[in-house]
Amino acid sequence: MPSNRTLLLAIAFICFAVIGGALYFQHVKMMAPCGLCVFQRYAFVFAGIFALAAAFTTKQKPWIALSLVSALAGIGTVAKHLHVLANPGFSCGIDPATTFLNKIPTATILPAVFEAEGLCETAGELIVGLSLPQWSGVTFVVVAAALLYTLARRRA
Secondary structure, eight states: OOOHHHHHHHHHHHHHHHHHHHHHHHHTSOOOOOHHHHHHHHHHHHHHHHHHHHHTOSOHHHHHHHHHHHHHHHHHHHHHHHHHHHSTTOOOOSOHHHHHHHHSHHHHHOHHHHOOOSOTTOOOSOBTTBOHHHHHHHHHHHHHHHHHHHHHOSOO
């Protein structure tokens, strides 16, 4: 059994690797992220940062809980995104949430990472039979399950 620290470092790595993959699809494959995609990026960043913080502290549970909340927020965002994809007539488009996202300091400082430019109805190409939002959902579920496991463990 891996230690909590090893598991938390793996969770952080997965979260940051997903962000790297998203940037690849954005900048190499020219798939512009929509507002819901950017919300998912924030959820992955926060889940990764909190998991990393938990890995290097003695009081892990509060940090693990914050990471879990971030992953659950990501699951909720993915659910909305999949709803938009399943109902093509419904679009999030350029709405107040997207405008808000694009004015957050992280979006103005790092627009290549956090600026929403695309439409939520466009999922892009399938990768091994799943769209990017579906892969995001699978990853969030795996991360959330791993975080629940670390919370339930007695030994650190």
